[in-house]
Amino acid sequence: MLPLLTPLETGSEGGIGVLLPALPELLIGIVLFGIIWFVAAKKVVPMFEATYAERTAEIAGGIEKAEAAQKQAAEALATYTEQLSGARAEAGQIREEAKAQATAIAAEIRHQAQADSERMLASAKAAIEAERIAAMHQLRAEIGGLATELAGRIVGESLESEERAQRTVDRFIAELEAQPEVSA
Amino acid sequence: MSAMIGLLIPLEGFPPGVNSFDSKPLFPELGPSWYWVNNHLIQAVIATVLVIGFWLWMAREQKVVPGKRQFFGELAYNLVRNSIARDILGHEYRRFLPYLLALFSFILVNNLFGEFFLFMFPTFSKIGYVWGLALCSWILYNGAGIHKYGLFTYLRKATLPEGVPVLLWPLIIPLEFLSNFIVRPVTLALRLFANLFAGHLVILVFVLGGTLLLESGQAFLVAAGGMSLIFSFAIFALELFVGFLQAYIFTVLTAQYVSSAVAEEH
Numbered sequence: 001m002l003p004l005l006t007p008l009e010t011g012s013e014g015g016i017g018v019l020l021p022a023l024p025e026l027l028i029g030i031v032l033f034g035i036i037w038f039v040a041a042k043k044v045v046p047m048f049e050a051t052y053a054e055r056t057a058e059i060a061g062g063i064e065k066a067e068a069a070q071k072q073a074a075e076a077l078a079t080y081t082e083q084l085s086g087a088r089a090e091a092g093q094i095r096e097e098a099k100a101q102a103t104a105i106a107a108e109i110r111h112q113a114q115a116d117s118e119r120m121l122a123s124a125k126a127a128i129e130a131e132r133i134a135a136m137h138q139l140r141a142e143i144g145g146l147a148t149e150l151a152g153r154i155v156g157e158s159l160e161s162e163e164r165a166q167r168t169v170d171r172f173i174a175e176l177e178a179q180p181e182v183s184a
Numbered sequence: 185m186s187a188m189i190g191l192l193i194p195l196e197g198f199p200p201g202v203n204s205f206d207s208k209p210l211f212p213e214l215g216p217s218w219y220w221v222n223n224h225l226i227q228a229v230i231a232t233v234l235v236i237g238f239w240l241w242m243a244r245e246q247k248v249v250p251g252k253r254q255f256f257g258e259l260a261y262n263l264v265r266n267s268i269a270r271d272i273l274g275h276e277y278r279r280f281l282p283y284l285l286a287l288f289s290f291i292l293v294n295n296l297f298g299e300f301f302l303f304m305f306p307t308f309s310k311i312g313y314v315w316g317l318a319l320c321s322w323i324l325y326n327g328a329g330i331h332k333y334g335l336f337t338y339l340r341k342a343t344l345p346e347g348v349p350v351l352l353w354p355l356i357i358p359l360e361f362l363s364n365f366i367v368r369p370v371t372l373a374l375r376l377f378a379n380l381f382a383g384h385l386v387i388l389v390f391v392l393g394g395t396l397l398l399e400s401g402q403a404f405l406v407a408a409g410g411m412s413l414i415f416s417f418a419i420f421a422l423e424l425f426v427g428f429l430q431a432y433i434f435t436v437l438t439a440q441y442v443s444s445a446v447a448e449e450h
Contacts (some may be wrong), residue, residue: 018202018311019374024220025312026319032232033317036290039236041282047243049278055248149365 144174145167200388205309205381228307231293239289249310264288266437272439280442287317287362288435291376296428298384299420306380306427311373321438326365339418342445368441372434379430383423390416 101127207222234288242257251260263287269277289310298306308314343360344353390412397409 019277019377021312021315022310023227023312025310026316028220028228029313030320032288033320034291036232036286037283040239040286041317042245044239044261045285046448047246048265049226051246051254052250058248079186142342147374 140173144173147172191292200385200392204385204388207310208328220439224305224307224328227297227303227305228294228313231290231297231307235289235293236241239285241264261285268435268439269434272443273434274443280324280328280439284435284439287321287438290360290429291317291431291434292428295431298380298427299424306384306423308376308430309380309384311377311381314373316326317376317434318369321372321434321441322365324438325441325445328442332446338445342408368437371439376430376434379426382427383419387416387419387423390419 148165151168152165188331207224209219210226211218211221239257242253242260244249246254257380265277265281269281269284273280294307294313297303298309308317326338329342332338333341342364343357345360349355393414394409394412396407397412400406400409
C-alpha cells in the first residue's frame with residue numbers, strides 16, 4: 001500500500017485557522033522588516049541618493065563649464081572681429097588722409113610754382129619795359145641828332161636859323177610819337 | 185534516493201498539507217515558551233541579514249562613474265526607485281522610498297528562499313510574517329494620508345469620492361470604507377500568502393510524490409515519479425517568477441495605496 005493513499009491526519013488544523021497569524025511570527029516579521037527599513041532610510045537610500053545628486057551636479061557642472069567656455073570663445077571672436085574691423089577702418093582712414101595730404105601738397109606746390117612763374121614773368125616784363133623805355137629815350141635822342149644831321153645834309157645851308165631847325169625837329173619827333181609804337 | 189533529496193530538501197512527510205508548513209522549534213528542550221525560536225524565524229533573520237548586507241555592500245564606496253558592483257546595485261535600486269516609487273508617487277517618492285526598498289528586497293529574498301536549497305521554504309508562506317508586512321503597509325498609507333490631511337479630512341476623502349450624489353452616500357461610504365481600510369490590507373496579505381503557500385505545496389506534491397513513486401518499485405509508477413521530478417523543475421522556475429512577481433506586486437500596491445491616500449483628488 002502506498003503512503004500516497006493515507007488520509008490526512010485528523011489532527012491537522014484547517015479552514016480559517018490557516019489564516020490566523022501566530023503572534024511571535026507577526027511581531028518578529030514586523031521587527032525584522034523595521035530593521036531593514038531603518039537601515040534603508042538611514043544608510044542605503046541616502047548613500048545612493050548622494051551619489052545620484054553628485055552625478056547630476058557633475059553633469060550639470062560639466063554642461064555649465066562647456067557653456068562658459070563657448071561663451072568665452074564667442075566673446076574672444078567678437079573682440080577679435082571688432083579689433084580687425086577697427087584696424088581696417090583705421091588703415092582706410094590713414095590711407096584717405098595720406099591721399100588728401102598728397103593732394104594738398106601737390107596743389108600747394110603747383111600753386112607756389114605758378115606764383116613763382118607769375119612773379120618771374122612780371123619782373124621780366126617790368127625789366128623789359130624799363131629797358132624799352134630807356135632804349136626809346138636813347139633812340140629818341142640819337143634819332144633826333146641823326147635826323148638833324150641828315151636834314152642838315154639834305155637841306156644844306158638852307159637852314160639859317162637855329163630856332164627854326166629846332167622847331168622842325170620837334171615837329172618830326174611828335175609825328176613819330178603820334179605813330180603807333182610798332183617796335184614796343 | 186530519498187536520503188539524497190532529503191539532504192537538499194527538508195522532507196516533511198507525505199502527503200503534504202498544512203502540517204508541511206509547521207515550524208520546528210530549535211530548542212524543544214527549553215519548553216513551549218521558547219517554541220517561537222524556530223527554523224523559520226532563523227530563516228527570516230538570515231534573510232534580513234542578507235538584505236541589509238546586500239544593500240550596504242552595494243551602497244559603500246560609490247563613485248560618480250559606477251563600477252560593475254555599483255552598476256548592479258543601481259540597477260536593483262532603480263527598479264524600486266524609478267519604476268515603482270517615482271512612477272507611482274511622483275515628486276513625493278523620496279519619503280517613501282526607504283520603506284518600499286526594504287519591503288521589496290525583504291519579500292523578494294524570502295520568496296527566493298522557497299527555491300534555495302538550504303531552506304527550500306518561502307518564509308511568507310507562514311502567514312504571521314505576511315500579516316506583519318500588510319499591517320505595516322496599512323499603517324503607512326493611512327498614516328501618510330492622516331499626516332497630510334488630518335484625521336477627519338482624510339477619512340472623508342478616503343470614504344467619499346468627489347461628485348457622488350447625496351442619495352448614494354449611504355451606499356458609497358460603507359463600500360469605500362470597506363474597500364480602503366479592510367479589503368486592501370487583507371488582499372495584500374492573502375495574495376502574497378496564498379501564492380507562496382500554494383506554490384510551495386505544489387512543489388512538495390511534485391517532489392515528495394515523485395520521490396515516493398520512484399521508490400515504489402513498480403515500473404509504471406517509477407516512470408511517473410521520474411516525470412514528476414522532471415516537471416518539478418518547471419514548477420521551480422515558475423515559483424522563482426512568482427516569488428519575484430509577488431514581491432513586486434506587494435510593493436507596487438503599497439505605493440499605489442500611499443499615492444491614493446495622499447492624492448489631491450480621490
